[in-house]
Amino acid sequence: MIVIEKILFPVDLSESVNSFIPYVVTMTRKFNATLYIATVTPDVSSITSFFVPHTDIRSLQYEVQQGAAHHIKALADRLEGVERVEVCVLVGDPADQIIDLARQEEIDLIIMGTRGRSGLQKSIFGSVCDRVIRSAICPVFSISPMD
Template identity: 30%
Template sequence: MYDRILFPTDGTEGANAALDHAIDHAVRYDAELHVLYVVEENLPVMEAGQAQLLEALEAEGERAIDDARDRAKAEGVDSIRGTVAGGSPYRGILEYVDDYDIDLVVMGTHGRRGVDRFLLGSVAEKVVRSADSPVLTVRAGEPDDEE
């Protein structure tokens, strides 16, 4: 049913809550697990510090991928592919889904509501609305207060 499962992560607890589900599906269907970390390249930073910030974010992405890879291997996932990409997170996820013919996306959501959700948007919501593949979202913890 699922041959290639994508777990997009930003290294937060919200994302990591979905990792158990991604691993469970990968083991159940003997699927290849893809772990993707997208570095947001359009951050409003001073030009002088941009290169250092991007390097730090890429290193954070590698750590998040390594952590997910270690957990997946420990649970019996045989095939794991990790990628750090740059760009807009939701666009990067959608492009990856298309480029690698992903069968299922398993991702965390922060459960924002009210003004925060309106202002910040939701990567998970954009992926759910736009992806051609099924998307399983996992909310971590309690949603933020509405105000």
């Protein structure tokens, strides 16, 4: 029998996240799992070459993280029937951070959306979901946004 105690739901805080919520809630409730909702913010400290004072960069990074935390907590509050929720705001490369969090927390299942990019856009920007699928330590349930 499959035991799923921890589910990771990485989100980019776009409107498409709303179409994934029914799947996440259903799976989390079905297995009575703890749900980890994570978002990854960019590391703005890498833009120091623009001659922005260091204290302003730290302030900007803090503001970005606080804004992301506010949105992710609001999302967590909308998940009816999910009893145990952990929220995580990470900084850096999205795929790397998601994979690292899954390892650290010993996640049993990752549920994440795809952006639906194809062609040149996918080859330039890559796919976070593809990278997570290839490197994750657990199964990944990927969902295409339903527009």
